[in-house]
Amino acid sequence: MMFFNFFFLTLIILSFVAYFYFKTKQFRATLPIRKKWYKAQSGVALGCFLISFGCNAGVVHPTLVGYGIGAIFVIFGFMYAFSQFKRVRHEGRFVKEEYELNK
Template sequence: MTALKFLNILFVVLIVLSFVSYFYFKTKQFRTSLIAHKNWYKSKAGVSLAAFIILFGFNQALMFPDWITFLIAGLFVIIGAVLGVGSYRRVKHYGQFVEEEYELNKKK
């Protein structure tokens, strides 16, 4: 198996995993009633979506090595990185309140 084919298979597996995790966190977001948990799961879904966008851009650049593909793949990577950084910061922010909100609502 060539290195190019191995990388393609690896990217496809990672793309599928990030897509599945996106839907998992979106489902968790809709199923919870606690506000901090909703925002936390929404942010985690954003990180998964960013990973999907970045991996898709890299996979397209790998499969179709042309200058226009590199340009578009670069845009995907930049957009995914911006989305990922913002979502990761929100995950860290809301993560502080998740346990506290759970403890406050458990006592009721």
């Protein structure tokens, strides 16, 4: 039980750091497609944060309410991470092309 709590806490921290890393990269980018790409990458990290937070809620509070709240976070996290992952794949194709055009 303690191992899972530590594991999910580590995932929460790593996804939170990744979210702020990509948000910072988004604000510093000058090209519009690259900004959208970094925004989508930060969205994937935010979705991973929601998933790991929901799983941790089920581990910390093993009651019906804890499992319900955890399930809601996991479902919304999967939906958000999946939609943002599709955007990352779509816009990733145009990042190199945009960079070459704007040299």
